[in-house]
Amino acid sequence: MAEALHIPLKFPFTSAGGTRIEQLPIRRLKRKDIAAAQRHSSNEADVEDFLAAKMTGLTLEDLGELDIADSQTVTLVFREMAGGGDGSQVLGRGAAPGAEDAAQRDSES
Structure with missing residues (x-):
C-alpha cells in the first residue's frame, strides 16, 4: 500500500x-464530493473551498486560517488531482507506487 x-x-x-496543525492529509475526492460542494454553493470559489476542505480534512473555518503560501499549495495539489495526478509532483515527490502504471493503463484505453 502506498504511503499517504x-x-x-x-x-x-x-x-x-x-489542535496544532502542521501538515494536512490528502484524500482523493469522489464525484459525490463534487455534488455536495455544488449543493453547498453555486459560487465557483466556494465550491473549490468546500472541495479543498474535504480533500484535507479541514473545516471551512480552518481552511480560511491557512497562510496564503500554504493555501496556494493546497490549490495546486487539488488541481493536479483533478487532472488525474496524485499530488506528489506538486509536493516534490515521485508518484505513489502504482500511480504511473495506472496512468499508463488509462492512456492506453
Missing part, C-alpha cells in the same frame, strides 16, 4: 478546535 501523502505546512496554525 501529506502537505507539510510552511506556516502551521492552531485550529478552531485547539
Whole structure:
C-alpha cells in the first residue's frame, strides 16, 4: 500500500478546535464530493473551498486560517488531482507506487 501523502505546512496554525496543525492529509475526492460542494454553493470559489476542505480534512473555518503560501499549495495539489495526478509532483515527490502504471493503463484505453 502506498504511503499517504501529506502537505507539510510552511506556516502551521492552531485550529478552531485547539489542535496544532502542521501538515494536512490528502484524500482523493469522489464525484459525490463534487455534488455536495455544488449543493453547498453555486459560487465557483466556494465550491473549490468546500472541495479543498474535504480533500484535507479541514473545516471551512480552518481552511480560511491557512497562510496564503500554504493555501496556494493546497490549490495546486487539488488541481493536479483533478487532472488525474496524485499530488506528489506538486509536493516534490515521485508518484505513489502504482500511480504511473495506472496512468499508463488509462492512456492506453
